Amino acid sequence: MKSPDTRFYVPNLVIGSQELSPDESSHAIRVCRAREGDGLNLTDGKGHFALGIVEKADAKCTQIRVEKIEDSPRPKPLLHLGIACLKDDANEEVALHVSEMEVGSITLFRTDHSEEPKDSNLQKVVRRSELKALVSLKQSMKAWLTEIRGPIPFDEWLKNYTGDIILCDLGGEKNLPPIKKETTLLVGPEGGFSPREINLVKNYQNGEMKILGLGETRLRARTAAIVGIGKLV
Known part of the structure; x- marks a missing residue:
């Protein structure tokens, strides 16, 4: 019995037989070439793992059997990212x-200098970002x-948030002590947060506020977010 070196997403893992979604079924059968009797590593993205045995190999509706579900404790403290809309x-x-790392959430901010269309609710951006996070969940x-x-x-967001904050800035400390409580790393838009926002x-x-420096060069916002989270996890 083989198991592809990836995980498959099942949002509601239960003991017994269930079906994979069409997308997950297609990936399992057409890409990973799973067959009846093969094992698939499963996750629900909510702290649970399982091994699913393929009972029916169908690229549109694969049926699996789950006999045991394992729990994985949530990492503490939780690290989050808050980044301006780019x-x-x-x-x-x-x-x-960022979703390949142990990060609880990514919040998109509308800031004084963010570059998103002001007449858009950005739901397409949010949905595509959710799909990327799902890809990273399975890959990582x-x-x-x-x-x-x-x-x-x-x-x-800042008015209602409770927890520690780490702001990315050129003048910040190069190395910070390990985080000890729920913390959000803040990354502004290209050009940074406005003086008012800073x-x-x-x-x-x-909560506590610290400033993190990411080196001597000026980084693009997307680069700063990835490097900053990498220094904190």
Whole structure:
């Protein structure tokens, strides 16, 4: 019995027989060439793993049997990313790479300098970012799916947020101690947060605020997000 070196997403894992979605079925049968009797590694993105035995190999509707579900504790403390809405496919690129790491959520901000269309609700961007996060969940073999949130005005988010904050800035510390409680890394748009927004962050009162430097060169927002999270996980 072989098991493809990837995980398949089953949002509602249960003991017994169930069906894979059409997309997961196609990937299992056409790409991984799974056959009846083969084992598929499964996850629901909510902290559960299972081995599913293929009972019916169908590229449109594969049926599997699950005999045991294993729990995977959520990493503590939780690390999150808050990033301004960027242009083109930059937010999707960030979601793809950051979601490979143990990051609880990515929140998209509308900021003073963010570059998104102001008359758009950005639901296409959010949906595509969710799909990238799902791809990364399966590829990285994680137990927990990184949630995509927003878009939300930055001021509103900051007013309601409770937890520690780490702001990416050229003048920040190169190395910070390990995070000890729920923390959000903040990355502004191209050109950075506005002076008004930086002042709001520096006066944040609902947790500790630190500033993280990412080197001597100026990084693009998408690069800063990936490098910053990489330094904290």
